[in-house]
Amino acid sequence: MTSNQDAEASASIKTTEVILTEVYRIGPVLPDMSAGDLSARLRVTEKALQAGRQDLPKADDTRPDDTQQSIVKTVRERLNQGRNNSIDVLDALQRRRGQISLAPTRQKLKEAQHTININVDRVKADHRDMLVDARTRERSHLRNLKYFQSVHDIHHEAHYPDSKLLHWSVLAAMVLGESILNSYFFSLASDLGLLGGIFQAFLISGVNIGLAIFAGEFGLRQIHHVSRARRALGSSVLSLYLTVMFGFNLATAHYRALLEEDPLTALKLVFSRLTGTPFGFDNFDAVILLLMGIMFSLAALYKTYRADDRYPGYGAMDRLYREARERYEESKSHFRDDINRTIDEGRTEVSRIMHEARGYVSEMPDNLRHAQSTIDDYHRYADDAEVVLRQLLESYRAKNAEIRTSRAPAYFGDFPETGVSHELPDMGVTADREALPDFTASMEALEEEYEGTMAGFRAVNERAIEDADAFIREIEAEADERLREESGLRNEPRPGVGTQSETAA
Numbered sequence: 001m002t003s004n005q006d007a008e009a010s011a012s013i014k015t016t017e018v019i020l021t022e023v024y025r026i027g028p029v030l031p032d033m034s035a036g037d038l039s040a041r042l043r044v045t046e047k048a049l050q051a052g053r054q055d056l057p058k059a060d061d062t063r064p065d066d067t068q069q070s071i072v073k074t075v076r077e078r079l080n081q082g083r084n085n086s087i088d089v090l091d092a093l094q095r096r097r098g099q100i101s102l103a104p105t106r107q108k109l110k111e112a113q114h115t116i117n118i119n120v121d122r123v124k125a126d127h128r129d130m131l132v133d134a135r136t137r138e139r140s141h142l143r144n145l146k147y148f149q150s151v152h153d154i155h156h157e158a159h160y161p162d163s164k165l166l167h168w169s170v171l172a173a174m175v176l177g178e179s180i181l182n183s184y185f186f187s188l189a190s191d192l193g194l195l196g197g198i199f200q201a202f203l204i205s206g207v208n209i210g211l212a213i214f215a216g217e218f219g220l221r222q223i224h225h226v227s228r229a230r231r232a233l234g235s236s237v238l239s240l241y242l243t244v245m246f247g248f249n250l251a252t253a254h255y256r257a258l259l260e261e262d263p264l265t266a267l268k269l270v271f272s273r274l275t276g277t278p279f280g281f282d283n284f285d286a287v288i289l290l291l292m293g294i295m296f297s298l299a300a301l302y303k304t305y306r307a308d309d310r311y312p313g314y315g316a317m318d319r320l321y322r323e324a325r326e327r328y329e330e331s332k333s334h335f336r337d338d339i340n341r342t343i344d345e346g347r348t349e350v351s352r353i354m355h356e357a358r359g360y361v362s363e364m365p366d367n368l369r370h371a372q373s374t375i376d377d378y379h380r381y382a383d384d385a386e387v388v389l390r391q392l393l394e395s396y397r398a399k400n401a402e403i404r405t406s407r408a409p410a411y412f413g414d415f416p417e418t419g420v421s422h423e424l425p426d427m428g429v430t431a432d433r434e435a436l437p438d439f440t441a442s443m444e445a446l447e448e449e450y451e452g453t454m455a456g457f458r459a460v461n462e463r464a465i466e467d468a469d470a471f472i473r474e475i476e477a478e479a480d481e482r483l484r485e486e487s488g489l490r491n492e493p494r495p496g497v498g499t500q501s502e503t504a505a
Helices: 003-009 016-023 035-042 044-053 066-099 103-151 164-189 193-224 228-261 266-276 284-306 314-403 429-491 500-504
Strands: none
Touching: 035 044, 035 066, 035 314, 044 066, 044 314, 066 314, 066 429, 103 314, 103 429, 164 193, 164 284, 193 228, 193 284, 228 284, 314 429
16 A cells, blocks of 8 residues: 555545645635636736837737737636646546445454454464463472471461561661770770771671571571471580570670770780689770670670571472562463453544544535536536636727727627636446445444444453453463473483382382
């Protein structure tokens, strides 16, 4: 389809005048045919006086002079131009009426529901593999989660924070907070002042919080494990942590006290003071430092413990399942959205087609009125042209006769016509006007078909929702079967190797 055809096809909702100017590029139809304007343009009076002074045209001339021939030629050319322009308009209007057909609309309405069903099936095909994979992953992770719960004798839902980032942010804030407080106490007794206190504070805080993180993950949480060995290991790690943590913070407190006594030997004397008189310091800042270090470490221990479910590995298994379930639910939601979008697009397209057809109802009679108006305007224009031609010739001959001394030529009493037909070809106007009632009746029938199509769309929409649910159930059954097949392949005994149950037996 060419660009001009595209423009014609999309012009149904425009007025006939707009179609003629924008689509067919037809401008003003009838050139100006004013006697006064033509007289001034052709200088009729001036040339009549000039010729009369010379007694021209001669009395025995039988053929009009150049000025009179120019008048006839100009009027004839303008009338011809008006006639040709009018024929162009009638031709454009006839072509447009030929495009105003309800048959394509009726055919599209008949095909609409079938097209929707095809598009819905295409959506199902496009989403099938994605849905099966998402369902398989979700079922696989659920099976693994249930297996984990069964093996580890877990009977509670997993509990953990929604955000891991928040957990690590809190721990980082603890390190920063303890470092700031430590830096203050160390700066009071450090030769390096606040800068030296900051370095020492960060080092001590990092070790203190790091021990708590390790103990919370591999100690405190392990005491809930179903395995006795893991519980024993967790208890051992927790006991070791408490011992090391308390000793480390006690050593830090001694170091702070020794800094005031002798900064150069403070680090060397820490361990001898710690083993000899572990609580033998009377420095209040050191006591605060000890209590503060223990408090921050225990808080970090508890925060690490609560950062995930209390049973080791259970939170990670639950998150895998929840993420797989969310992806599967999102896949189902996208599938249903695409189904609804496909049906909505079909409904919108049918409404657009019908909107164009309704535009035809008003455009067809408007087109015919414009065609008849074009014919009538040309008839009046042609009659006016004959009158203007006579007026111009009469004016020329009257002025010429006023001043000439010889008699006027005999043909001054005869007035020629333009010689241009006053009629225009019918261009199908009569036949199309007679067919207009049938066109209107067809449009009324088309409205009934449209209502039936929209009712069918509503039925398709309801059926599509039911089919989507059935399709989801089919997908889930296919995914479950795939999962069973994969499980069977994994559990199938290999030559020389028994199954898991046989091996356990």
